[in-house]
Amino acid sequence: MKVDKNIEQGERVSLPTKYGHFEIIPFQENENKLEHIALVKGEFSSEDVVLTRIHSACATGDLFGSLRCDCGEQLIKAMELIEQEGKGLLVYLQQEGRGIGLMNKIKAYKLQEEGYDTVDANLHLGFRADERNYNIASQILDALHIRKVRLMTNNPDKILGMELAGIEVKKRIPLEIRQNKFNVDYLTTKQERMNHFLHHLKTAE
Numbered sequence: 001m002k003v004d005k006n007i008e009q010g011e012r013v014s015l016p017t018k019y020g021h022f023e024i025i026p027f028q029e030n031e032n033k034l035e036h037i038a039l040v041k042g043e044f045s046s047e048d049v050v051l052t053r054i055h056s057a058c059a060t061g062d063l064f065g066s067l068r069c070d071c072g073e074q075l076i077k078a079m080e081l082i083e084q085e086g087k088g089l090l091v092y093l094q095q096e097g098r099g100i101g102l103m104n105k106i107k108a109y110k111l112q113e114e115g116y117d118t119v120d121a122n123l124h125l126g127f128r129a130d131e132r133n134y135n136i137a138s139q140i141l142d143a144l145h146i147r148k149v150r151l152m153t154n155n156p157d158k159i160l161g162m163e164l165a166g167i168e169v170k171k172r173i174p175l176e177i178r179q180n181k182f183n184v185d186y187l188t189t190k191q192e193r194m195n196h197f198l199h200h201l202k203t204a205e
Helices: 059-063 071-085 102-113 118-124 135-143 156-164 184-193
Strands: 007-009 014-017 020-029 036-042 049-058 086-094 148-152 168-173
Touching: 014 156, 020 071, 020 135, 036 071, 036 135, 049 071, 049 168, 059 071, 086 135, 102 118, 118 148, 118 184, 148 156, 156 168
Parallel strands: 049 086, 049 148, 148 168
Antiparallel strands: 007 020, 014 020, 020 036, 036 086
């Protein structure tokens, strides 16, 4: 997989948060002007194996605390784990709705209310089950001199995507969130149809 260098790195400034004290660096893709974020704690060398979360934007979960998914809670947990370790990276990618955008994500939500699962809803709208790619994430890691990671994820495709983009995933760190009555079907679909590592999930009766 060929990865072109097509991002611009912004200024690095302090960002104290409820979940830890980080530094924030914006990145912008030159072609489409999409803006992504790196939350950084500590300094890295190319030999470090950095605790890392690659997180795709979820306006409903990250901003509004939606219970339909586990995204917002995963974001907070990843920040807390990085703070506990004292060193690490969170990359926040503008890939809403597994890469289909907010408008289409809400259309998919409507289909889910009509009985589709998350995979079939995306397929019905003419998309793949997951439209995300991780080339930009790898470029951001490269700009920060990170080539080896301990990746916080439950998603095997994310591990593969990062490795195809040139990042060595030395270890997977689980990031499982307690289910609720609104997201149990969503998590079950992740487990059964997308092969996510969700060992503590209790399927709905």
